[in-house]
Amino acid sequence: MRSSEHVEASGSAAEFLTQVYAVADAEFHKLRHDPLELLMRAAQPLLWLLIFGNVMAQVRGLTAGSMSYLDFLAPGILAQSILFAAIFYGISAIWERDLGVVHRYLVSPASRSAIIMGKQISASIRGLAQALIIYSISAVMRLSVDFNPLKIVGVIVFIALGSALFSTLSLIIACIVRTRERFMGIGQVLTMPIFFASNAIYPLDIMPSWLRALAMINPLTYEVDALRMLMMKTEVSPGALLVDFLVLFGVSALLLAIATRLYPRMAA
Amino acid sequence: MHVSGSSPSSATSPGKVRRSSAVLYYTLSMNVAGVSLDPVIRVDGLTKRFGQFAAVDNVSLSVSPGEIFGLIGPNGAGKSTLIKMLTTLVAPTEGHARVAGFSIQDQAPSVRRRIGYIPQLLSADGALTGYENLLLSARLYGIPRTERDAKIREGLALMGLEQEASVLVQRYSGGMIRRLEIAQGMMHRPAVLFMDEPTVGLDPAARRAVWNYVLEARRTMHATVFLTTHYMEEAEELCDRIALIHRGQVQQVGTPSELIEPLGPEATLEDVFTSLTGSEMDSGGDYREVQRTRRSIRQRG
Numbered sequence: 001m002r003s004s005e006h007v008e009a010s011g012s013a014a015e016f017l018t019q020v021y022a023v024a025d026a027e028f029h030k031l032r033h034d035p036l037e038l039l040m041r042a043a044q045p046l047l048w049l050l051i052f053g054n055v056m057a058q059v060r061g062l063t064a065g066s067m068s069y070l071d072f073l074a075p076g077i078l079a080q081s082i083l084f085a086a087i088f089y090g091i092s093a094i095w096e097r098d099l100g101v102v103h104r105y106l107v108s109p110a111s112r113s114a115i116i117m118g119k120q121i122s123a124s125i126r127g128l129a130q131a132l133i134i135y136s137i138s139a140v141m142r143l144s145v146d147f148n149p150l151k152i153v154g155v156i157v158f159i160a161l162g163s164a165l166f167s168t169l170s171l172i173i174a175c176i177v178r179t180r181e182r183f184m185g186i187g188q189v190l191t192m193p194i195f196f197a198s199n200a201i202y203p204l205d206i207m208p209s210w211l212r213a214l215a216m217i218n219p220l221t222y223e224v225d226a227l228r229m230l231m232m233k234t235e236v237s238p239g240a241l242l243v244d245f246l247v248l249f250g251v252s253a254l255l256l257a258i259a260t261r262l263y264p265r266m267a268a
Numbered sequence: 269m270h271v272s273g274s275s276p277s278s279a280t281s282p283g284k285v286r287r288s289s290a291v292l293y294y295t296l297s298m299n300v301a302g303v304s305l306d307p308v309i310r311v312d313g314l315t316k317r318f319g320q321f322a323a324v325d326n327v328s329l330s331v332s333p334g335e336i337f338g339l340i341g342p343n344g345a346g347k348s349t350l351i352k353m354l355t356t357l358v359a360p361t362e363g364h365a366r367v368a369g370f371s372i373q374d375q376a377p378s379v380r381r382r383i384g385y386i387p388q389l390l391s392a393d394g395a396l397t398g399y400e401n402l403l404l405s406a407r408l409y410g411i412p413r414t415e416r417d418a419k420i421r422e423g424l425a426l427m428g429l430e431q432e433a434s435v436l437v438q439r440y441s442g443g444m445i446r447r448l449e450i451a452q453g454m455m456h457r458p459a460v461l462f463m464d465e466p467t468v469g470l471d472p473a474a475r476r477a478v479w480n481y482v483l484e485a486r487r488t489m490h491a492t493v494f495l496t497t498h499y500m501e502e503a504e505e506l507c508d509r510i511a512l513i514h515r516g517q518v519q520q521v522g523t524p525s526e527l528i529e530p531l532g533p534e535a536t537l538e539d540v541f542t543s544l545t546g547s548e549m550d551s552g553g554d555y556r557e558v559q560r561t562r563r564s565i566r567q568r569g
């Protein structure tokens with residue numbers, strides 16, 4: 001009797017996976033109904049690469065090892081667009097709360113962590129759509145993009161990780177502030193430092209030491225580092241890649257645990 | 269059977285809903301003869317405080333299986349907060365409650381499996397189609413894959429939504445959304461269906477349709493229904509028993525006729541209410557709630 005009660009309370013592993021899939025699949029259908037949203041998100045990376053990238057490429061001294069500046073920049077812009085797309089998840093959670101859709105999730109027997117993992121996966125799908133766009137822009141700009149299938153698999157893994165990490169961070173903020181106005185304020189205050197205190201648009205070695213210290217505790221730096229090795233035709237350092245993976249995975253898992261505890265606050 | 273009073277709003281009243289006499293007999297015999305069926309909802313001193321303010325203040329009540337139980341009270345009375353506690357969405361500050369045999373505090377997952385909830389705001393996702401909404405619910409509630417499609421089709425048919433299955437919900441009318449939400453809330457055959465203002469913002473015909481679906485759901489699935497409403501005629505027509513709630517406290521509980529009779533032959537439920545609270549239904553309220561209700565009405569078209 002006790003054990004059957006336990007099974008009922010926690011659900012089986014298959015049920016858990018179905019719940020994760022249910023949430024991810026619903027988000028996927030929403031994207032399919034409104035693909036324009038994805039296309040509109042292509043504008044920003046395009047501007048960064050075409051205008052910012054081409055101007056900065058003229059600056060002498062701003063070279064990153066053997067890479068051209070545009071080759072250096074493209075993976076950084078990919079990471080940036082993943083960050084910005086993922087931050088969108090907090091706003092959408094608040095939107096769902098205002099409408100009442102969150103309550104539907106929370107009143108169901110679905111595990112809270114399954115719901116959040118479903119959201120993480122859908123954030124990854126958005127991230128992959130971003131990657132497709134940025135790969136295309138980069139190819140048209142004749143940057144030295146590496147299409148080695150193994151490296152592309154690596155890019156997919158890191159996009160999934162980065163999307164999961166930043167969407168969960170955004171969800172946590174949403175659970176704390178709970179109104180759109182406050183979220184917008186905090187979202188701005190947070191995304192810009194995450195972006196600028198990273199190696200996305202300039203290498204770590206030219207940073208002042210205080211900024212470099214910040215960049216070293218910034219998950220985006222590890223995301224950019226991995227994407228830079230995997231997306232472009234450069235040598236991959238397996239050790240560095242492993243560090244990137246472990247940092248991103250560890251932080252994501254920690255954020256998932258925090259979000260699972262905070263998410264029920266959205267019903268109140 | 270109680271007779272509907274001629275309430276001032278009866279001009280717009282959608283008319284009498286005929287309920288299955290078998291079910292009526294079932295509930296009446298249960299209540300009158302006092303057959304010792306365990307209550308399916310038992311609330312014991314439930315309190316929710318936001319800071320110093322008690323939104324729900326020491327509420328106790330019980331609901332028998334198969335009953336349609338209505339909660340009425342002015343804006344801000346604590347109806348939604350009470351429902352949110354019973355559906356495990358909000359943790360009580362004090363007190364206990366059991367729903368479908370399980371404690372809302374200690375056995376929340378078991379409670380969740382046995383209840384359906386239709387919130388005051390939207391719960392259907394406008395960016396999905398009707399079918400996709402039901403599919404999401406079927407998966408969240410662990411309905412086996414082989415049964416999902418049949419259950420979804422059945423729900424759509426029951427609620428008269430087969431034609432609109434693959435239309436985005438944001439194009440539905442308010443009445444259609446409510447029907448979809450009932451299908452959504454009933455698909456896993458809950459023992460108790462909680463509905464928070466199920467007919468707010470609906471025209472009389474759509475409101476009447478919702479009443480019929482609620483009665484139908486009870487008849488076919490033997491569900492207990494716990495609902496809140498602002499509409500007196502809705503409470504009179506639909507509910508077996510009613511609790512009047514004001515400032516977080518239950519003022520009176522009884523069948524509609526039990527509540528009306530002491531005030532004389534011409535009295536209506538509205539009079540009962542006014543005599544208890546000394547105020548009109550629309551007094552009080554809270555900006556955020558009003559704004560939310562309006563927004564949700566607008567969303568429903």
Ligand SMILES: Nc1ncnc2c1ncn2[C@@H]1O[C@H](COP(=O)(O)OP(=O)(O)OP(=O)(O)O)[C@@H](O)[C@H]1O
Pocket residue numbers: 268318323341342343344345346347348349350388553554557558
């Ligand atoms: N999360 C919250 N924080 C603070 N106060 C709250 C919160 N939720 C509800 N309240 C307050 O508790 C009181 C009861 O709210 P509730 O929503 O339960 O009322 P209601 O009876 O459902 O009203 P309505 O008819 O307008 O839906 C209101 O005064 C409301 O402002």
Ligand SMILES: [Mg+2]
Pocket residue numbers: 347348349388464
């Ligand atoms: Mg309410």
